[in-house]
Amino acid sequence: MxxxxxxxxxxxxxxxxxxxxxxxxxxxxxxxxxxxALMRSRFTAFAVSEPEYLLASWHPSTRPASLELDESVLWQRLDILRTSGGPFDDVARVAFAAHYRSRPGAPEHQRVKGVQREDSRFVREGGRWFYVDGEPIAPPR
Ligand SMILES: [Zn+2]
Structure with a gap:
């Protein structure tokens, strides 16, 4: 839970x-x-470390058999960059930037800080949205 x-x-x-x-x-x-909304809840699942929810919201065609979350990383903030697909579409894309850093107290040589940017694909099946996959996107210049 x-x-x-x-x-x-x-x-x-x-x-x-x-x-x-x-x-x-x-x-x-x-x-x-x-x-x-699914993308946001998946970010929250990363933030609170809920791999089961990530797997359950992953489309079966691309879902990994299991998922190890990196517990040393703290997911701090999500920015939705753009979305495509309207309320009547069954495919959508969501581009996002997820900000992360090491947990407080991490040894100095293990400290990280960064932004993961991705353009993600989603499909809706049986009334439910699923994450399919994503491509990394370049940071803004
Ligand atoms: Zn939320």
Whole structure:
């Protein structure tokens, strides 16, 4: 189960509390209505270290057999750069930048800080959105 409570501010950056944002998706109470909402909840799953949710929201055609999350990394902030696909489409793309750094207290030689930028593909099947795959995108100049 998730390590954060419903009244904690959601890690995905909407400004909502977890219980009114990604929480219901991650606990299976409802499904993300859009690819962007799924993307946000997947970021939250990284932030709170929930590999099961990442696998469950991954399309079976590209889903890895298992997933090891890097516990030394803290996912700090998500920026949605652009989205495509309207409410009636069953395919969508979401480009994002996910900011990370080492957990506090990490030894100096292991400290990292960076941004993962990706253009992700999503499909909707049976009313549910799934992550398919993504391509790295270059940082802005
Ligand atoms: Zn959220």
């Amino acid at each position: 998730t390590a954060i409570s419903d009244d904690t501010r959601c890690p995905c950056g909407t400004g909502e509390v977890f219980g009114a944002c990604c929480g219901p998706f991650m606990t299976g109470r409802s499904n993300p209505p859009t690819a962007e």
